[in-house]
Amino acid sequence: MIRFDRADANMPKYCNGILPRVVDDAQWETAAHKLWEPDPTIPNSRLLHTRLPVQRPDAGTEIPKDIAGRLLMVFQNAGGRTNVWKQLPQKGKTSLIHQAARIRASLFDFNAPAEFFSEWFLPRTFTFMPESLSFPVEPTREFWTNVFRVKIEATIRQEGNMIGWESDNHTVGPQALKAKEALLEFIPHILPEDKGKQSEWMWRPVLEHGDYGIHNMSITVDEATGEPSITSIFDMDRGCIVRALLVDPEFAVSGCDFNADENGGGTFSRLEDDDPEFKERNMVYAKQYLEAIYEHAPNFKRAIIAGKDARYLWFALRGWRGDDPEQFFGGLGKWAASRVAEIGVASGHDLGSAKSQENNKEIKAINGEETQLAGCQDTKALNEQEVQEAR
Template structure:
């Protein structure tokens, strides 16, 4: 089974270094030639942006996507994000088309929504295309790129793999900027019509087929949302539970737990329709230095220039918004809204843990210019 391409090799067996791709393609030596034709990507870029590709300085390798840096004849540089998995591959085992299509459309809608929000720094999307799946048996590896999702962005200056190379002072400065960006996103007034279209769609599986009440920034909606999510996750006795391939069904214990959870919901949600608790918030879903472009300005000061990869984003009531930021560990808050860390390496020393907690404190309390719903509730 396959869900993505392997990173290409050069004729000598070494990994492709990501450089001089256009020259390699024109000389018939594309490292991708065994998997797909780079000329098709070049042609799609040129036709849809009204330009000519004059160079491909670098190709980045992500876990699910390639990132192609293009220089163009008549406009600023761009980055094309092309999926490493093709839905037309034989034995394709990645995200199915019915998952990918709304995911791409949601991400495109987010970029459009945030385009005029300078403090959130969402990348500027120029063009996108959803993957298309061929009918019939998939016997041979496709030579085209029709089955790969594609998003094309304006390129901003900077790289994402800088954290480990920064001094403590520059790390603190980056955390302060990141906290400001995350606060701006939390404080962004999400249009209700956007939430109405996308909230249910962006719930994690298992999700209800519909919501019992209209989407609204109220406690009533939050209770209905929690209830619908539990009922979708735990059906009736004998129904499937979890993932289909696990072959598990709801038994008496799960059914009893479901009833207890449904009874609990109205008792754990604060009364009233406080805006600080129940307004609807857009969360990035994978906020961290790995999804930021970071550069230095003329005065050698660190500068975040864009935040990208919003495909895991979701819409939640404010009391569920997650301030987590990923660096080498995850910086987050505990149940008392105090700085905390997770995803800590098993071999982390006490000194390492102290450093990680310093980062979390810098991000969450020292510089984070927002109030959590819980701190606001306490202040009242």
């Protein structure tokens, strides 16, 4: 099975800004495949060969006569096809959900080597981050606290500096600057307390697929019984490394995405149909999916609950696309300030109160929509349309 990028680095009008991302994504995917291939609980097509795109000195002057400018990846064909959801009977859909949940639990439990974590953490973390880290990459509370700190400092610099992407032409204003202060004050308290051996699992690095769904799975279906079988997961080029507390359970099927709410319960988004029966049916599927994950990886649910505030801030930053930074960060600043006030009168780190849930609803209302949790890598920095065309 051969996969080509549609975009050719030697074509006229090729966006050169895309090429470094294409190369980085391919190198990451190649490295991740080498890690996952030996694990029988994570079905994936064996990666046989990767050839990175080569841009010639005269690129763009004429239509190329070869495919040297295209990324090429060769996989062993595991059999099956994608997007079989709609053809499956209800029993088949339930079976597929349980298989996907089992694989998702295996991804969560997979232990990446320390060298892999150190090499890939920063390159795969979404914009904005410093070019290098002044502290060691390690699975500790201190490391992840520092990650939040440098991300805020890299995102909101000094008043008058550019904020977001150059094409948006925004600068840091007083509301964003005030939010920076509130967020930096809250960050030392945003993670659960370190309780030694009992909490080691919280800081463990987890490899995220980044676009987990049936569109990135090969699935066979038994013609006689309608029973599906997932033979491989693929297209991990949007993947990243996060700590266990920031795992993203999202699973995309035809017409709907299954996810978890802040308490670990099943929920959904991206509905293609507002029909009440369709909603009810997908809520059942979402609950089945989450419950099956927790059955195979109990710490998955503990991570979602223990990391409420950290998850909220992380996913909010990841979902921002440059719109009105004063309003967006102003809202986040109010949320952080209210959490600091709560912690000041509470004993310990009471990060899961009803007041916090109300604050989360308020910030979502300010931003106009709930933060979507799909994908690790943002694409705005390269121009979303150009990246999609390059794929």
